[in-house]
Amino acid sequence: MSDSFYQYLMTERNSEGVDPIAQFANNAFYDQAFPKQSKDFDTISKYLEENAPYLPSMTIFDEAWERYQARR
Template structure:
């Protein structure tokens, strides 16, 4: 069974390392309304465009999404 994007993203959290995906993961951890069960790119992208004030740029989400897909192969 495929894990959700949120479940994968939480494996990327790291309060010490400051790369963009890790910072995104750290910010998402505190977002109580994040669609935690979603595996749908469009749903997540739309949510982040409207609510992801902790995300510096959508390119970071795109990079994280590619890593997520690669990890689920």
Template sequence: MTLRNPNSHEEVAEFANNAFYDHSFPKQERDYDVISRYLELNGGYLSSMTIFDQAYQMYLDSEA
């Protein structure tokens, strides 16, 4: 959610914005597999899982 930016057209920011507005998105979840499964079933707003992979890696990097 820290990557949200309503004025940005970058794919990761758009994903973060859409996930924020997805009330069912598991926002507190940290497990990659759980989030990935959710997006595969419900992430119609995500054009490619590569975008999620990038966002998740950015999340991991920020936690280090």
């Protein structure tokens, strides 16, 4: 069984990174309500649009999702 998107995203964490995906991962780590078990694009996208002020652009999520899909 493949990892959830959140599990993948945590592999992108870098506390000193300037890469937007690393910053997204760092912030998602502290987001207690992030849908950590989800593998569903629509569920995660909706959550981020409604609840993630730390994500300046959904294109960052889209790029992270593409990387996630490539690793599955």
